[in-house]
Amino acid sequence: MLRPFALHRPGTAEEACGLLARLGDDAVPYAGGTELLLLMKLGLLRPRHLIDVKRVAGFDAITDGARLTLGAAVTHRAVERSPLVGRHCALLAAVARHVANVRVRNVGTVGGNLAFADPHSDLATLFLTLDATVELVSGRGRRELPLTDFVRGAWETARAPDELLASVRLTPWPSGTAATYVKFGVHERPTLGVALALCRAAAGARVGEARLAIGCVDARPARVPAAEARLTGVAVAELEDVAGAVAEAAAAAVDPADDLHGSADYKRAMVAVFVRRALRIAAARARGDVAPAARFPHAVVA
Amino acid sequence: MSARPLRVVGRPLARIDAIEKVTGRARYVTDLVLPGMAHARVLRSPYAHARLARVETGRARALPGVVAVLAGADLTWCDPYFGPAFRDRPILAIDVARHEGEPVAAVAAVDEATAAAALELIDVDYEPLAAALTLEDALAPGAPLVHTREPLAGHFADLSSLRPRPGTNVCHQFHFARGDAATALASADLVVEDTFRFPAVQHYAMEPHAAVAAWDETGGLTVWASTQNPYSVRVELAKMFDVPLARIRIVVPHLGGGFGSKTYAKLEPLAAALAHAAGRPVRLAASAAEAFQTVRRCSARVTMRVGFGGDGTLAAVHCDAQYDVGAYADIGPRVVQKATYTATGPYRVPHVDLGGAAVYTNTTPGGAFRGFGVPQLAWALESLFDVAADRLGRDPIDLRRHNLLGHGEAFAPGDTPIDGKFEESLGRAAEAIGWTLAGAADRGRGLATMLKASIGPSVSEAIVRLHADGSVSVLASAVEMGQGTRTVLAQIAAEVLAVALARVVVVTPDTAITPYDQTTSSSRSTTMTGRAVQAAAEDVREQLLRVGSEALGLPASDLALEDGAIVTATRRLAYPEVLARRFGMAGGELIGRGVVAPGRSAAPLGGSTPFWEMAVGAAEVSVDEETGAVSVERYVSVADVGRAVNPLLLEGQDEGGVVQGLGHTLFEEMAYADGHLLNGTLLLYRVPRADDVPALECRFVENADGAGPFGAKGAGEGSLVPVSPAVANALARLTGVRLRDLPLTPERVWRALRARERRAPGAI
Amino acid sequence: MIDAGARVPIRLVVNGRARELAVATHALLLDVLRDDLDLKGAKRSCDSQVCGACTVLVDGLAVSACTYLAVEADGCAVLTVEGLAEGDTLHPIQRAFVDAGAVQCGFCTAGMLLTARALLDEHAAPTREQVLHYLRGSLCRCTGYRKIVEAIVAAGGGDR
C-alpha cells in the first residue's frame, strides 16, 4: 500500500529538472519504481511528488558512436536485447540477462539502478571496467562525471537533488578483449560481483591493459589498480602464474563488514576465489578456448 | 462386499480443484468481500521485550473512516488470552510486549490506507526490558523471564497435563525413559555423542495468515479463516467470547499453504475482537512480513549420546533436547513432547532416557511446522548414526538395517506396533541412489531415515450424502491446503459408492455444516478423515443395498454397486431410481455418517498413534571446496505409505517436502541480532527456488498395511525429515567434515573445510 | 501532473475486454485488478517482487503487480490468469499444469502460469534451462517445482 503522491510526467529533461528544482525535497525521480515503490510501501520514503523520467525525450535511447550511451530509462530487458549492446559489448547484455528476475528486468532501469546505488548491484561493477561516465542534467546545465565519482557509498551518489541522471556512457573495450563478469551468493541480491577485462589480449599476445572491478562486498564497487598492474603485460599463456598474486591483491583491496551475506573474512576469501576464477575464464576466452562455460554453485558467469 | 479391483483409489488422477486453481477462480480468505467490510491493520512492538507504559489511541479513534481501535487494555469484555498449550498469548499485548512484532494495538477502518494512517496516530511509550533472546540466554541463571506468572491452562483437555517450571523460562518438560540408559551407556562398546543445532525457520506459506470476522444479529460469530483446524479455532473463540459452539461458524476456503503455520488460532481472535468493536465485518490480512512475526519452527539444541555394542547393536540413547518456543507456547510443548518420545527413530533401543524442554525466549512464537519437532532430533540421531558407522567400520545402511524395528514390532509398550517395512524402504532408497555402485570421485552419498507418530487420540467425523440425481456430497472438515485432501476424500467416496469422481463434491469446511475434525495436520487426514468418509460412504452403501434388495427381491449379498447403479447379473437399477423407490418421489437423499474416535490408550503419550509415518531419504552431493557451496545433485525419497490413494498428489507432496527440507538444510534461518529479526522478508530470507532442485525421485512402499482406507496411511511430512542428515552425511562421506549446525551455508561449510585442512594438511 | 489523491481516467484492455477506470496515482495494479475489477486470481504474497504470486502481463511483459502503479498500464493490454483460457478451453499451459500435477495450494499458480505464458511467447519450445532462468523470481512453497518445470517444458512440446 502506498501513500498518495502527485505524479508528474515531463516530456523533456528541462521540464523534469524544473520540477525537481521547484519542488525540492518533496519530489523524487521515478523510473521503473522497483526500488522506489518498495521503499515507499515500507514508509521509509514519503515523497509528495514523483517525477516520472520514462517519458523524458531520449532517456530510453541506446545509441552508439565513439561511446555506447544508455539512456537512464533504458530497462534491463532493453539492454539484454539491444543489437547495439550486443555488437559493442555482448558481455553487458549477458549481465543484464541475470539482473534480478524477469519482472524486475522488464521494468527496472539502468538509471534507477545506478542512481539508487545499492551496494549489491551488478551494473556499476561492470561499468567500472568500461570507463563509465554518467551524464547529469539540471536547470543549471549538464555535467559528466566518472562513475567512480558518482557512486559515493551505499545508497549515496554525487547527484544533487535537482539533478537527473540522463545517461551512462560506456567505452567499449578494444577488439581483442577477453572479459567476464561473475557473481556469487545465495541471497536475492549478489554477495559478490567480479568484472574483469583483459584488453588487447589475443592468443599468443600479452595483456595490453587489465581492468578489474569488485562489487557488493564494500559500500561501493571499485577498481583494483594493484591487481590490474599485476596483469598488464603478462603473456596470455602465463596468466595462470599470476592468478594467486592478482587474487591476493584484490582481496587486500576490499574492506568488507560482517552482515547477512557473511563474515568479512569469508567475503574477502571469496573475492580471491572469484577473481582467480574470473581470470581463468577470461584467460580461456583470450586463448579462444571454446570450452563450455564454467559453472559454479550459487554463481552466475557472464 | 465382493472384493473388486479399485477403480478410483490408487490412480494418479488430476486434483478435483485443479481447474478452479488454474483459472484463478479458487477462492482464498483474502479474496472474500462482505458488504460493509472494514479493513484492519496492526501496530506491532518494535522491541523484543518492553513494558507498555502508555498506549494512547485517542487520536487514532478520531480519524475519519476509523471504525474501531483496540489496545490490550480495551479487551475487558472478553477473555483476551488464548493458546493451545497455555493461554499465555493475549490478543493484543497487555502491559508487556514479549517479542518484536507482537500486536500492541489494532485499527479497523473503511479501507487499509485509513487504517494504516490511524496506526501512525497511536502513541505508545515502551520501556525496554532485558530480554532472553536465545536458548542460552533463557536458560542462564537469573535470566530475564519472558513470563512472570504461571500461564493459564489451555482450552484443550488433551493438553492439560502440560506444566511450566515456575521461576524459569522452561514452559514444559517431557521425559521418557525405558530400561537403564546410564548403565547401558557406561558399558557400551562405542558411545558417540554430540550437540546439534537446528535453526528457527519460517514456514513461508505463500498465503500469509488472514481472517474475515463478522458478528450477526443473533450474537453469533462467523470467521472465514486461513486455518488448518477450524474446530480448534472455534473452541478458542467460544471460550474467549463466551459464545456457544453452535453460534460460531468457522469457514475455511482454500488455503495458500499451511505446513503447520495455520494450526490453532492465530489472527482469528483479533479479527473477531475488532469486528465486535466495529459492529461490522472486519478483514485482517497479514503481510508476509507479519507472518514472520506470527509463528516459526522451533529452533533447537540437541545433545545426544548413542551407545552401541561391538557388533553394532544399539544399546542405549540419551537425549537432551531444548526447543526454543519463542515468546508464546503455541503448540510448542506438544511439539517437544511428541518429538522427544520418538527421538530414537525407527530403531530398536533397549535403554532410553529422553528429555525435552520447551523454552520461552523473546522471539517470534514457535509452533507446528511439517515434521513437528522430529526434524530437529533426526538431525542429531541420523548424523550420529553415520559417525558410529564410521567408528565401527560398518556401512551406514548396514548399521541401520541391523537395528531397524521390524513390521509388527512394538515401538513402546501400549503404542501401535510398527506398521510398515523399513527394510524395504531402505533397500529401495539405497538402490535408487546407487549406494553400492561406484560413484564419481567428486560426489558423496548419504542417507537418513525418519519415524514419526501421528496425533493420538484424535477424532474425525464425516457425512456423505447421496442426492436424488446420484451425485454425492462429502461433508468433512479436513482443510484443503494444497496437499490434495479434497481429492483424496472424493476418491474414497467415489470408490465406495462406485460413482465417477466428477460426481462427488467435497464441501468447504464450515463448522456450521461440516462435522467435527480435530485438525488438518500430523499427516492424519487420509487415514483419519479418510476413514470417517469411508465409513460414511459405506453407511450410504448399506442403505442403498437395503432399498435395492427390497426393490429387486434379492438378498443384498447378490447385489453389487457399479457405475452409479445397483447391478445384478441381469438387472441394473441406477441410484436415482433407487432413491425414487425409497422416497416415492424425486426428493430425499441417503445420508451416511462415519466416526473415527480411537480414544485414549496405554501408550506413553496417552493415545496410540493411528499409524507411523516412515521414510528414508538418500542424497548425492558435491561441494565447491573453495566457496563451501554444497550442491545436492540427486535426491531419492522413499516413504512407506501403505497405499498411495493418489500417487500423483502424493509424489507432489513428497517432492515439496524434500525441497522444503533443502531450505533449512542449505539456506533458511531466521537471523536475529539484539532481538531484531534481520531477515523478515523474502528480499533477505532465502527459500528454495526452481534452480535449487536436484534430480529428484520420490517413491513409495505400498503394502496396503496402513490403518487408513484401503490400507493407506499418512504421508507428506516424512520426505522432509531425512533431508538434512542425508545431505550432511553425504557431505561427511565426501569431505570428512561433519557439521552439527544447520543450515549448511557456504560459509559454514567453508569454515569446516578449512578447519579440516588445518588439522590434516593435504588430506581430503 | 496528476494531483495526489486525484483519480485519473485510464483505459486498459484487460483479458481482451476494454475497460475504463479512474484510479489514484498511488493505486497499485494488483489492488486495482483485485478490488476494482474483481479479478482475484493474482495474489499478494511477498509484496516485494521476489515471489511472483502477483505476476500479470502488461503488453505481454511479466510485471510484479504488487509493485507497479496502475497508471502505468494506461493504454496497455493486461493479461491475468482469468484471461488465459478461451471460454471453457484451457490454455495449453493450464492443461499442462493440471496434467502434470503442478498445482497444489494454488497460491503461486496464477503467477507461474503467466510467467510461463510470457516465456512461451518468447520461446515456443523452451529448454529446461530457459524455464529455470525464467522462474528465478517465481516461488512455490508446495510443489518442489519439479512438476511445474515439467509442465512448462511439456507445454512447449519438449520432452518431459
Ligand SMILES: Cc1cc2nc3c(=O)[nH]c(=O)nc-3n(C[C@H](O)[C@H](O)[C@H](O)COP(=O)(O)OP(=O)(O)OC[C@H]3O[C@@H](n4cnc5c(N)ncnc54)[C@H](O)[C@@H]3O)c2cc1C
Ligand atoms: C527483487 C530484486 C532483485 C534485484 N536483484 C538485482 C541484481 O541481482 N543485480 C542488480 O544489479 N540489481 C538488482 N536489483 C536492483 C534493480 O536493478 C533495480 O531495482 C532497478 O534497476 C532500479 O530501476 P528502477 O527504474 O526501477 O528505479 P526506481 O525504483 O524508479 O528508482 C530507484 C532510485 O533511483 C532514483 N532514480 C531513478 N531514475 C533516476 C534518474 N533518471 N535520475 C535520478 N534519479 C533517478 C529514484 O529516485 C530512486 O531513488 C534487484 C531489485 C529487486 C527488487
Ligand code: FES
Ligand atoms: S507479491 Fe508481488 S512479487 Fe511477491
Ligand code: FES
Ligand atoms: S502450489 Fe502452493 S505455493 Fe505453489
